[in-house]
Amino acid sequence: MAPWWYTAGSALVLSLQAAAWDYSTYSSIDFQPPKLEVNKTGTTDPGYIFIGPRGGVQAAGTAALIYDDAGDLVYEGPEEITANFMVQKLFGEDVITYWAGDMMHVGYGYGTVHILDNTYKEIYTVRLTGDFVTPDGSTKDSYCDLHESHITPRNTLICTAYNVTQHDLTSINGTSSDWMLDSQFYEIDVRTNHVINSWSALDHEADIPITSSHQGLGKDVGSTQDNPYDAYHMNAITVTNHGYLVSLRHMWSGYYLAQNGSVMWQVSGEDGADFKQVGKADFSWQHDMRVYNETDNGLVLNLFNNANTPTDEQSETTGLSLDIDLSKKTVTGLRELTDPNDPIHSVSQGSYQLLSEIDSHVFMDYGSISKVKEFDGDGNVVFSAQFGEDNDVASYRGYRCQWTATPFWKPSASVTNTTDGATVFMSWNGATEYDNWVVYAAASASSSNTTKIASAKRTGFETKIDLTNPPTSFVQVVARKGSDVLGTSEIVSF
Ligand SMILES: *[C@@H]1O[C@H](CO)[C@@H](O)[C@H](O)[C@H]1NC(C)=O
Ligand SMILES: *[C@@H]1O[C@H](CO)[C@@H](O)[C@H](O)[C@H]1NC(C)=O
Ligand SMILES: *[C@@H]1O[C@H](CO)[C@@H](O)[C@H](O)[C@H]1NC(C)=O
Ligand SMILES: *[C@@H]1O[C@H](CO)[C@@H](O)[C@H](O)[C@H]1NC(C)=O
Ligand SMILES: *[C@@H]1O[C@H](CO)[C@@H](O)[C@H](O)[C@H]1NC(C)=O
Ligand SMILES: *[C@@H]1O[C@H](CO)[C@@H](O)[C@H](O)[C@H]1NC(C)=O
Numbered sequence: 001m002a003p004w005w006y007t008a009g010s011a012l013v014l015s016l017q018a019a020a021w022d023y024s025t026y027s028s029i030d031f032q033p034p035k036l037e038v039n040k041t042g043t044t045d046p047g048y049i050f051i052g053p054r055g056g057v058q059a060a061g062t063a064a065l066i067y068d069d070a071g072d073l074v075y076e077g078p079e080e081i082t083a084n085f086m087v088q089k090l091f092g093e094d095v096i097t098y099w100a101g102d103m104m105h106v107g108y109g110y111g112t113v114h115i116l117d118n119t120y121k122e123i124y125t126v127r128l129t130g131d132f133v134t135p136d137g138s139t140k141d142s143y144c145d146l147h148e149s150h151i152t153p154r155n156t157l158i159c160t161a162y163n164v165t166q167h168d169l170t171s172i173n174g175t176s177s178d179w180m181l182d183s184q185f186y187e188i189d190v191r192t193n194h195v196i197n198s199w200s201a202l203d204h205e206a207d208i209p210i211t212s213s214h215q216g217l218g219k220d221v222g223s224t225q226d227n228p229y230d231a232y233h234m235n236a237i238t239v240t241n242h243g244y245l246v247s248l249r250h251m252w253s254g255y256y257l258a259q260n261g262s263v264m265w266q267v268s269g270e271d272g273a274d275f276k277q278v279g280k281a282d283f284s285w286q287h288d289m290r291v292y293n294e295t296d297n298g299l300v301l302n303l304f305n306n307a308n309t310p311t312d313e314q315s316e317t318t319g320l321s322l323d324i325d326l327s328k329k330t331v332t333g334l335r336e337l338t339d340p341n342d343p344i345h346s347v348s349q350g351s352y353q354l355l356s357e358i359d360s361h362v363f364m365d366y367g368s369i370s371k372v373k374e375f376d377g378d379g380n381v382v383f384s385a386q387f388g389e390d391n392d393v394a395s396y397r398g399y400r401c402q403w404t405a406t407p408f409w410k411p412s413a414s415v416t417n418t419t420d421g422a423t424v425f426m427s428w429n430g431a432t433e434y435d436n437w438v439v440y441a442a443a444s445a446s447s448s449n450t451t452k453i454a455s456a457k458r459t460g461f462e463t464k465i466d467l468t469n470p471p472t473s474f475v476q477v478v479a480r481k482g483s484d485v486l487g488t489s490e491i492v493s494f
């Protein structure tokens, strides 16, 4: 019998089996993020780990999460399903971006893209509206799909969208009026939510025939609106010098589009399509296809090569870098990243992030396998981390990002009595800059008179200080960088 994840169209389906993965709890704040099990085996690039886990039995850990390399939590966002949680540049500033919304069980969704500044204030909310059709006919206040939330060099945002429509599928043994998903993308002005450009795969049937999809028309698929056939499965878009590069997972291909949307060329992981494959240039069911070093003569394509869904369960998932030469008409394998000590078969999702053009480190998130790994320039693994049971907890993408933030909210503190005093627990969700805490005794719940009674270096997400015979039963804690005060908590009584 086929394993549970081989359901037709199951690009993001998760297991229902219960599996326990350890999670952390804190006294100062009600968070239960999954523990990040870290194996650091070399020198990593700077930055924190950004993931958006979902699934498993640990519902409280379904949120945008930032960890440090020691596995300590740095930030937990609201409890919601997220995707593409990362740092991007917008109008010259580092911002946090992520998609949040509702996910359909076959792997697309409806939501909004949130853009936060370095105090975690939401400065833009990107919504897509229009005459979209959903599987159950319901309307949504935003139709941005989860697969892409990319900020372009021109400070616009590109998101994907999946529209349910009827179409003639007799060419693949369907009927003349079957239901299918059109894969679309929208380039949106983040300030006004106006659509600047859009593109639909179904508008380009001559160049992207449905008959070349590797996604079979499964039993009963396409016969009703609520079970549409997913011919394309668009999952990544980048802006190029002359238009866009679009990844269609179910076509095992990337397409270079002119600004007017015409397909200029196709690179296929099966047979190269417009290019002759040289070396390791085959890929399938890919994610996160990105363009680098584009010239008039070609470009470099990086991608997460899932490779083994669902037709081939033998091939290992790899990170791939390909050189496309437009004059020689070749696609040449440049780099292939795998961990020989930990071969991974990721049936869905995943990402490939080139961390630095200088040291060529790459950070990969393994999608349906709840692991992230960093590779050095020689392809050696320098960092591996896991945050759930394989195929039970997923993160659609995962990144290492440099991030500096001082939240607009106050530090949190809680105090519990001990036999000879009290213990104070302190944390400041999302704060990256403070390195020490000072505890003050306050005369009353509303007192401004505070006396310094203890201090400690920051330890991870939550720091704990034991107080012996505190002078009052009111404390206030202060987060500092050196002697600079960055944040002050409310007065807490105990
Ligand atoms: C979605 O499909 C419906 C049905 O074919 C069509 O009327 C509608 O215009 C489409 N919406 C978009 C945004 O393409
Ligand atoms: C359509 O059905 C025919 C007859 O069963 C089969 O030979 C062919 O492979 C099918 N084509 C597709 C695209 O499924
Ligand atoms: C779109 O642009 C490309 C590249 O500039 C051009 O070759 C093509 O003819 C254009 N197509 C249409 C329909 O205008
Ligand atoms: C881009 O080109 C530079 C200079 O040749 C090279 O160092 C870098 O590795 C290239 N980037 C990619 C992604 O191949
Ligand atoms: C870390 O190393 C241990 C011991 O080799 C191994 O059991 C575990 O699976 C590794 N975890 C990750 C995330 O690589
Ligand atoms: C402030 O409060 C402390 C106890 O926390 C007390 O010892 C001290 O006398 C107070 N100072 C003033 C000026 O009220």
Ligand SMILES: *[C@@H]1O[C@H](CO)[C@@H](O)[C@H](O)[C@H]1NC(C)=O
Binding pocket: 417, 472, 473, 494
């Ligand atoms: C905790 O200790 C303080 C100060 O010693 C005392 O005033 C308070 O009643 C104690 N609280 C509890 C819940 O025991």
